[in-house]
Amino acid sequence: MNQESSLDRIRHSIVMGHVDENDEGFDGTMEGEPGTVDLVREALDVDVNPQEILNIFNESMEEVGKLFESGKYLLPDMLASAECVGNAMDILEPHLVGKQENQKGKFLIATVKGDLHDIGKNIVSTILKGAGYQVKDLGIDVSVNDIVAAVKEFKPDFLGLSALLTTTMTEMEAVIKKLKEAGINDVKVLIGGAPTSEEFALKIGADGYCRDALHAVAKLEQMQDALSGR
Ligand code: B12
Structure with missing residues (x-):
């Protein structure tokens, strides 16, 4: 065939x-x-x-x-x-x-509160593991408080938030607000999911939007290059 x-x-x-x-x-x-x-x-x-x-x-x-x-x-x-x-x-x-030879950084990911969609999030997790990131997946329907608590504990370089519903994408802004209130400024927040966009990311203060998992790999490379001044 x-x-x-x-x-x-x-x-x-x-x-x-x-x-x-x-x-x-x-x-x-x-x-x-x-x-x-x-x-x-x-x-x-x-x-x-x-x-x-x-x-x-x-x-x-x-x-x-x-x-x-x-x-x-x-x-x-x-x-x-x-x-x-x-x-x-x-x-x-x-x-x-494949083989995870390089540890490129820690990536924490979750689908936000009220949202049960996880196929896209799981694909992003898999692809990022393959690209050499240490990925921790908090699952679906995760509250703002649980996400912020996990950021404090796991200390990721990047936080990925997924939302597939127009009614739940607002949770992303709440997470970013809560991180700021908690004085956490050193984690880069990437968002994704069908209703989100570059424009929405900018509006809520996220560091980036990714249309798919491969775009996430490219975006992370770019961010790391910028951080290390390459
Ligand atoms: C499968 C599905 C479901 C399944 C989910 C099962 C599961 N385990 O995920 C079930 C049946 C549970 C479901 C339920 C509902 N769903 Co639904 N669902 C879908 C559907 C058909 C596919 C989503 C999907 O898996 N796509 C494939 C993956 C690979 O794509 P993706 O999720 O977009 O992810 C990619 C990118 O977006 C990006 N990405 C995603 N997240 C992230 C995160 C980061 C950090 C990064 C970097 C990138 C990234 O990378 C991914 C991989 O390339 C969509 C239709 C659609 N076109 O999206 C509707 C859809 C999202 N659902 C919809 C609706 C309305 C519902 C319900 C409200 C229906 C109801 N009446 O109950 C409920 C809500 C349940 C809830 N509280 O969440 C609407 C949303 C409308 C809206 N604008 O809000 C859609 C768009 C269908 C439609 N056209 O009407 N759904």
């Missing part, structure tokens, strides 16, 4: 919420067919580039978002697709991480 059709099958399987051969998928017809986890394993076995597989995860979830927005998919359908990506990430992660 060529790389393109292998990626197309993964995309279809995620959009249909078909995790493995035991479930029936969105239209109830897919039981017995290889699911997302099987297809990802197969693709890795024939040396499909793990980064290409990751791109397909992003594209598929974008498609799922559109289906939800149009009313064709309901919440459980969106959740089934999320489960596909979550399970497939466990298989893909070792192929993305």
Whole structure:
């Protein structure tokens, strides 16, 4: 099978919420067919580039978002697709991480309070681990106080905040405010997630916005170069 059709099958399987051969998928017809986890394993076995597989995860979830927005998919359908990506990430992660030879710095990451979306945050964690950062992940729905307490304890160089909802992105500003109140000025705050933007980052006083995980790697390099005066 060529790389393109292998990626197309993964995309279809995620959009249909078909995790493995035991479930029936969105239209109830897919039981017995290889699911997302099987297809990802197969693709890795024939040396499909793990980064290409990751791109397909992003594209598929974008498609799922559109289906939800149009009313064709309901919440459980969106959740089934999320489960596909979550399970497939466990298989893909070792192929993305590689050897951590350089410790480039400490990165603390969390999805903010009220927000349960974690696929993007998990991808950022994986990619940054692969790029040589020591990553601590606080999970989802994390309160301002818990984030600030973790910053005090873990003393990261960078704090990453993720929000996927317009109603929760405001929590990011609250975190930055609380850090300032606590006198913590030496952690650089990076934000990400679909409703956020460069403009929003500027508005709330974050040090940077990243549209995706690879952009985060580039942004961190830039920040470190600036810090060391290179
Ligand atoms: C999957 C999903 C869910 C799943 C989440 C499961 C999970 N484990 O994450 C479930 C079913 C739980 C869910 C629930 C809801 N969802 Co939802 N969901 C999605 C969906 C389809 C995909 C999100 C995703 O995983 N994308 C793929 C990843 C890879 O992309 P990403 O998250 O953007 O992350 C990348 C970048 O943004 C960036 N990034 C992200 N975070 C960070 C952080 C840092 C530090 C950096 C550097 C970079 C970075 O890098 C990532 C990797 O490249 C989106 C649609 C969309 N287009 O986003 C809707 C979407 C976000 N959901 C939406 C809604 C409305 C909801 C609900 C309110 C629905 C409801 N009626 O209950 C609930 C809210 C629950 C809650 N309190 O959080 C809306 C949000 C609308 C809005 N403007 O606020 C969207 C946009 C769908 C839509 N089009 O209407 N959802």
